[in-house]
Amino acid sequence: MYEFLLNTHSLLRWFVLIPLVILVLRSWQGWITNSKFSSFDRIIKSSTVGFIHLQFIIGLALYFLSPLIQEFIGNLLELVKVKEVRFFGMEHSITMLLAVVFATIGSSKSKKKINDKDSFRVQALWFTIVLILIFMMIPWDFINFTPNR
Numbered sequence: 399m400y401e402f403l404l405n406t407h408s409l410l411r412w413f414v415l416i417p418l419v420i421l422v423l424r425s426w427q428g429w430i431t432n433s434k435f436s437s438f439d440r441i442i443k444s445s446t447v448g449f450i451h452l453q454f455i456i457g458l459a460l461y462f463l464s465p466l467i468q469e470f471i472g473n474l475l476e477l478v479k480v481k482e483v484r485f486f487g488m489e490h491s492i493t494m495l496l497a498v499v500f501a502t503i504g505s506s507k508s509k510k511k512i513n514d515k516d517s518f519r520v521q522a523l524w525f526t527i528v529l530i531l532i533f534m535m536i537p538w539d540f541i542n543f544t545p546n547r
């Protein structure tokens with residue numbers, strides 16, 4: 399079960415990132431060029447937020463199943479000093495949780511806007527922050543690292 403969740407969580411990063419990048423680019427373009435909010439914009443927003451929520455649920459399950467996290471919680475005072483383990487135990491999970499909250503707020507705020515320009519503006523601002531947080535906290539080998547399990 400743990401291996402299945404870990405591989406699914408790992409693969410789902412692309413199902414979060416690709417629509418998220420499209421959403422951010424489309425929101426800035428929509429805001430700057432004053433374009434209409436199309437059905438494509440609705441689909442890309444709901445799929446982005448949907449995959450972020452799914453990734454959160456799987457991440458949360460991983461947090462309770464991962465031997466790495468159990469080791470971290472069991473030896474907190476010692477392992478909080480070990481960057482590789484602390485990354486998943488704290489930085490990754492807390493920052494991703496923040497990104498999930500910002501995505502949810504940004505999505506509902508843009509829905510409440512009466513005109514399309516304001517919807518795109520709100521989306522551009524909130525989801526740009528979400529993209530930066532998620533991109534920074536994905537364990538890319540070229541930025542961070544993945545601990546040797």
Ligand code: HEM
Binds near residue numbers: 458461536
């Ligand atoms: C929403 C955006 C998220 C993305 C894109 C994401 C992405 C990833 C990726 C790519 C990995 C590495 C998987 C591997 O080793 O191949 C990972 C590991 C992990 N993620 Fe996330 N994650 C997200 C949210 C979360 C959340 C919200 C939590 C917890 C509340 C979480 C908990 C974990 C844990 C515990 C691991 C490491 C598990 C282990 O190595 O045993 N993730 N995540």
